[in-house]
Amino acid sequence: MTLESFFAMGGYAFYVWTSYGITLAVLLWNLFAPIVLRKQLLRQLALKQKRGQR
Amino acid sequence: MSFIPAPISRFFHRTASPPHFYALADKLMPWLTILFLLLLIPGLYGGLVMAPADYQQGDSYRIIYIHVPAAWMSLFIYVLMAVMGGIALVWRMKLAEVMLISSAPIGAGFTFVALVTGSLWGKPMWGTWWVWDARLTSELILLFLYLGVTSLYGAIEDKRSAARAVSILALVGVVNIPIIHYSVEWWNTLHQGPTVSKMDKPSIHVSMLIPLLLMAVAFKLYYAIAVLQSAKLELIKREPSAQWVKSLLENKA
Numbered sequence: 001m002t003l004e005s006f007f008a009m010g011g012y013a014f015y016v017w018t019s020y021g022i023t024l025a026v027l028l029w030n031l032f033a034p035i036v037l038r039k040q041l042l043r044q045l046a047l048k049q050k051r052g053q054r
Numbered sequence: 055m056s057f058i059p060a061p062i063s064r065f066f067h068r069t070a071s072p073p074h075f076y077a078l079a080d081k082l083m084p085w086l087t088i089l090f091l092l093l094l095i096p097g098l099y100g101g102l103v104m105a106p107a108d109y110q111q112g113d114s115y116r117i118i119y120i121h122v123p124a125a126w127m128s129l130f131i132y133v134l135m136a137v138m139g140g141i142a143l144v145w146r147m148k149l150a151e152v153m154l155i156s157s158a159p160i161g162a163g164f165t166f167v168a169l170v171t172g173s174l175w176g177k178p179m180w181g182t183w184w185v186w187d188a189r190l191t192s193e194l195i196l197l198f199l200y201l202g203v204t205s206l207y208g209a210i211e212d213k214r215s216a217a218r219a220v221s222i223l224a225l226v227g228v229v230n231i232p233i234i235h236y237s238v239e240w241w242n243t244l245h246q247g248p249t250v251s252k253m254d255k256p257s258i259h260v261s262m263l264i265p266l267l268l269m270a271v272a273f274k275l276y277y278a279i280a281v282l283q284s285a286k287l288e289l290i291k292r293e294p295s296a297q298w299v300k301s302l303l304e305n306k307a
Contacts, residue, residue: 016113019117019121023120023167031276041291
């Protein structure tokens with residue numbers, strides 16, 4: 001199988017690759033959004049704690 | 055819980071306490087990630103490259119490798135949420151509440167993926183993006199149930215009562231699960247019947263089946279990873295001024 005025919009997906013490239021692309025986007029979002037939010041929250045809490053100590 | 059032996063109930067209490075659970079999640083994370091990649095990579099390679107094209111559907115059928123595992127996950131996560139809801143209602147276990155609410159967006163994501171990839175598969179094969187048949191409609195209701203859980207939880211200020219409300223919603227909504235599963239048998243639908251679960255004689259070739267099963271287990275591991283990340287955030291949100299969060303901040307600084 002050539003690389004070209006792999007990407008062409010027998011003429012169904014749009015349907016197949018859009019499916020995989022949307023899936024990737026949703027899964028990445030659900031994985032990384034909580035990580036980013038947690039880091040933000042921890043930074044805020046650390047700042048608050050520092051202010052409280054002074 | 056007098057009928058549970060003391061060492062076991064002590065073990066559960068310790069594991070379910072937020073700081074222990076948080077540390078456990080961190081310890082498990084690298085192993086889960088490695089296992090996930092070990093299943094995902096051969097699953098994708100097998101499904102997109104190795105498996106032959108379908109004799110009727112050509113290469114369009116390769117959407118199956120995400121569509122079916124995502125649809126399975128959409129049911130699996132909802133059942134887990136209902137179980138968590140039951141535990142949360144009966145034993146008032148905080149961790150069960152946290153796991154329930156952390157699962158909802160991930161389940162919604164898989165349901166959305168199942169619907170969209172189904173639509174993208176339906177268009178070239180059935181000639182339509184959408185039909186209001188039993189399978190598709192009940193899966194759409196499942197998406198609304200997931201979104202309902204998240205928004206109900208967000209709408210109630212006191213998180214303990216929010217968790218109770220959400221647990222009840224998760225338990226009530228579980229009636230939709232058998233409806234989705236059996237919809238292709240109970241009603242005449244455009245959606246095809248099961249190909250894999252007839253284990254005695256699956257109507258799918260083994261070279262197509264193996265990548266499908268690899269992807270299904272990979273998606274389960276993805277869920278484990280994502281739900282732990284989400285639960286870590288929720289635990290801190292629940293009790294931002296707890297002692298264990300303070301020591302977490304000191305260790306980071």
